[in-house]
Amino acid sequence: MCGLCGCDHPREHKHEHWTQPGAAPAGDAHEQCRLQVELDLFSQNNRYAKTNRDDFERRNLLVLNLVSSPGSGKTALLVETLRQQPAEWPVAVIEGDQQTHQDADRIRATGAEAVQINTGTLCHLDAHMIGHAMEQLPDLHNGVLYIENVGNLVCPAGFDLGEAAKVVILSVTEGDDKPLKYPDMFHAAQLMVLNKIDLLPYVDFDVTACIEYARRINPDIEVIQLSARSGEGMVSWLGWLEQRQRGQLQARIEQLETELQTLKAQL
Ligand SMILES: Nc1nc2c(ncn2[C@@H]2O[C@H](COP(=O)(O)OP(=O)(O)OP(=O)(O)O)[C@@H](O)[C@H]2O)c(=O)[nH]1
Numbered sequence: 001m002c003g004l005c006g007c008d009h010p011r012e013h014k015h016e017h018w019t020q021p022g023a024a025p026a027g028d029a030h031e032q033c034r035l036q037v038e039l040d041l042f043s044q045n046n047r048y049a050k051t052n053r054d055d056f057e058r059r060n061l062l063v064l065n066l067v068s069s070p071g072s073g074k075t076a077l078l079v080e081t082l083r084q085q086p087a088e089w090p091v092a093v094i095e096g097d098q099q100t101h102q103d104a105d106r107i108r109a110t111g112a113e114a115v116q117i118n119t120g121t122l123c124h125l126d127a128h129m130i131g132h133a134m135e136q137l138p139d140l141h142n143g144v145l146y147i148e149n150v151g152n153l154v155c156p157a158g159f160d161l162g163e164a165a166k167v168v169i170l171s172v173t174e175g176d177d178k179p180l181k182y183p184d185m186f187h188a189a190q191l192m193v194l195n196k197i198d199l200l201p202y203v204d205f206d207v208t209a210c211i212e213y214a215r216r217i218n219p220d221i222e223v224i225q226l227s228a229r230s231g232e233g234m235v236s237w238l239g240w241l242e243q244r245q246r247g248q249l250q251a252r253i254e255q256l257e258t259e260l261q262t263l264k265a266q267l
């Protein structure tokens with residue numbers, strides 16, 4: 001049995017391709033096995049994501065998956081959002097980090113409910129983890145669920161959690177070329193938040209170029225510039241959140257009206 005992927009292929013098959021991507025000859029048994037494991041992983045995740053999405057729709061929850069490299073300001077943005085957003089919005093946060101409960105503690109300090117997921121060696125949240133985290137949260141309806149993913153600009157791009165949108169946060173200290181270097185994430189996101197704009201006078205960051213790079217990857221990506229520290233631009237972000245909630249509510253109303261018509265037709 002193969003000790004790497006657990007398949008039944010004989011041990012003598014070579015595994016160079018695991019440490020040297022692309023080195024495996026086409027059709028290699030273990031390469032096929034690895035691809036199958038990946039396919040199974042994604043299709044299983046997609047099944048859990050669909051269950052989550054159905055649940056979120058039923059509760060009329062706007063669910064946002066905040067993704068970025070470590071330290072871009074995801075938690076800072078969430079803390080500021082929770083302080084400034086209308087008090088009547090029901091809200092909860094799922095925090096993903098490899099280790100520690102620090103971010104969930106920062107969220108709870110605002111008075112909001114938060115669940116911390118520690119992923120250990122994993123570099124991303126997956127849909128199954130979100131389903132379990134939901135069981136630990138109060139029964140939330142007609143509000144917003146923020147998911148702060150593990151700080152990583154690569155892996156979280158490939159995992160659907162059942163969210164309505166991925167929001168990629170890029171801080172101006174990271175360099176304006178990131179959309180080109182990590183295209184999957186910017187392709188998957190519906191909104192790019194450019195954070196830490198209070199630091200623009202001190203860093204070599206070309207905002208126009210960055211937005212052009214992001215739209216080269218994803219022509220439809222929306223952009224909001226803000227500073228979670230100074231509060232500049234927060235109005236645009238809160239407006240975007242409100243608009244998304246209204247859109248979601250409208251879609252839910254239309255869905256219920258269609259279901260009602262179907263039921264009436266059966267009378
Ligand atoms: N100057 C400035 N600093 C900021 C801003 N937003 C966040 N920071 C700082 O950036 C650092 C990282 O912020 P976090 O909110 O912890 O970043 P994060 O993305 O949640 O980090 P991870 O959870 O570790 O991935 C902290 O020291 C924040 O105070 C901002 O708009 N301006």
Ligand SMILES: [Mg+2]
Pocket residue numbers: 074075076103148
């Ligand atoms: Mg954080």
